[in-house]
Amino acid sequence: TAERVTVPVELRYAAVALVGAGLLGLGWMLRRKRAAYALILQGAGIGVFYLTTLAAMKVSGLLDATAGFSFLFAVSVLAAVLAVLQNAPMLAIVAVVEGFAAPVLSSTGQNRPIGLFTYLLVLDVGIVLMAWFRAWRVLNLIGFVGTFTLAAGWAQRNYTDDQFGVVQPFLIVFFALFTAIGLLFARRTLADAPAGGAAQPLASRAADTLRRVGRVDSALVFGVPMAAFGLQYLLMRPWELGAAFSAMGLAAIYLLLGRVVFATQPRGLALLAEAYAIVGVIFGTLAIPLGLEGRWTGAAWAVEAAGMYWLG
Numbered sequence: 001t002a003e004r005v006t007v008p009v010e011l012r013y014a015a016v017a018l019v020g021a022g023l024l025g026l027g028w029m030l031r032r033k034r035a036a037y038a039l040i041l042q043g044a045g046i047g048v049f050y051l052t053t054l055a056a057m058k059v060s061g062l063l064d065a066t067a068g069f070s071f072l073f074a075v076s077v078l079a080a081v082l083a084v085l086q087n088a089p090m091l092a093i094v095a096v097v098e099g100f101a102a103p104v105l106s107s108t109g110q111n112r113p114i115g116l117f118t119y120l121l122v123l124d125v126g127i128v129l130m131a132w133f134r135a136w137r138v139l140n141l142i143g144f145v146g147t148f149t150l151a152a153g154w155a156q157r158n159y160t161d162d163q164f165g166v167v168q169p170f171l172i173v174f175f176a177l178f179t180a181i182g183l184l185f186a187r188r189t190l191a192d193a194p195a196g197g198a199a200q201p202l203a204s205r206a207a208d209t210l211r212r213v214g215r216v217d218s219a220l221v222f223g224v225p226m227a228a229f230g231l232q233y234l235l236m237r238p239w240e241l242g243a244a245f246s247a248m249g250l251a252a253i254y255l256l257l258g259r260v261v262f263a264t265q266p267r268g269l270a271l272l273a274e275a276y277a278i279v280g281v282i283f284g285t286l287a288i289p290l291g292l293e294g295r296w297t298g299a300a301w302a303v304e305a306a307g308m309y310w311l312g
Contacts (some may be wrong), residue, residue: 013056020048031086039088046082046091049075050098054105065106072102073119080126088185089136096139099123100146113157117170120147124177132184140181141219147174148227155231161238168235176226179257182220186272187265221275225250225283246289247283254281 024045030038050072057068079095082088084148100123103116127143130136151174159167229250236242258276288300 002236009060010062013052013060013062017049019053020045020052023048028062028082035086039086039091041093042082043094046075046079046094046098049078057106069102071105072098072106074121076102076123077126080130084130084133088141092130092136092139093142096127096142096146098124099126100142100150103150113154113158113163113166116150116154117167120150121170121173121177123147124174128177128181128184137185140178140185143181144178144220144224144227147178148231151231152227153232159234164235164238167231171228173229177218178224182224183221183261183272186269216277221272222279225254225279229283241291244287247287247290251280251282251284251287253280254283 022045023041026041027038027041027045030041031226052111053063053068053071057065063071076095076099079091079098083090083092083095103119122148124143127139130139155167229246231244233243236246254276258273258280261276262273266274270285285301285304288304289297292300
């Protein structure tokens with residue numbers, strides 16, 4: 001048949017995509033009878049959609065970069081919606097990984113920071129919405145790593161000082177979003193954790209403390225400010241004291257966050273407030289050598305050490 005009949009390549013791709021749609025539909029129909037198998041079918045259907053789009057872009061040239069990028073994004077959104085509706089974290093992980101891979105796989109090498117950061121912002125808002133309904137720690141971590149890895153990769157290759165006005169607002173928004181995700185995760189886990197009384201044996205209290213520590217997403221609480229400050233340090237190159245003031249600003253933000261969380265949120269979130277206070281102290285300590293000479297740095301650190309000793 002292949003020797004005598006020519007099937008247009010567009011129809012071949014359409015047939016493969018139709019198979020993916022069939023797998024997706026069958027998986028949706030079986031979601032109540034055979035949940036695990038249904039999710040496998042849905043994941044296969046999403047994968048067929050994704051690979052078909054990539055092949056149409058990269059192999060056959062049927063789709064330009066804009067159209068292919070739009071299809072890839074639509075497939076990721078579809079997988080995310082299915083994941084939330086069925087409480088399926090694996091589908092959510094597939095959706096987010098595909099979402100972050102899309103700009104890399106569809107890239108034409110052009111420098112378009114506004115388009116890239118706007119797309120990452122849309123992805124991160126979707127992660128925030130999923131974090132509102134589900135405490136999926138792996139998903140939050142993938143979003144954090146994907147966002148700051150792509151942003152740092154772009155900055156290393158393409159950033160120039162005249163793009164400060166474009167990059168700085170996006171960096172602030174990304175920082176705020178992932179800080180909010182860490183708070184949402186803690187609210188959904190720590191707030192429901194049973195609080196042990198002081199009358200409990202020491203071993204029981206220690207075990208309870210370890211369980212509660214696991215409910216704070218330390219990768220976000222500590223990783224987000226570190227990654228954000230790394231990019232902020234790059235943005236502050238033209239100003240002599242820019243990095244010092246940035247570190248002071250982060251210290252003030254986290255100390256204020258710790259105070260607000262401790263004062264307004266359920267008592268189960270006290271551990272998160274303490275973590276915010278630790279981050280604030282770290283950046284306050286870092287601001288000293290960034291802004292002062294060696295002798296004054298030593299003096300300021302000595303005063304800080306005395307204050308920490310008194311606080312302890």
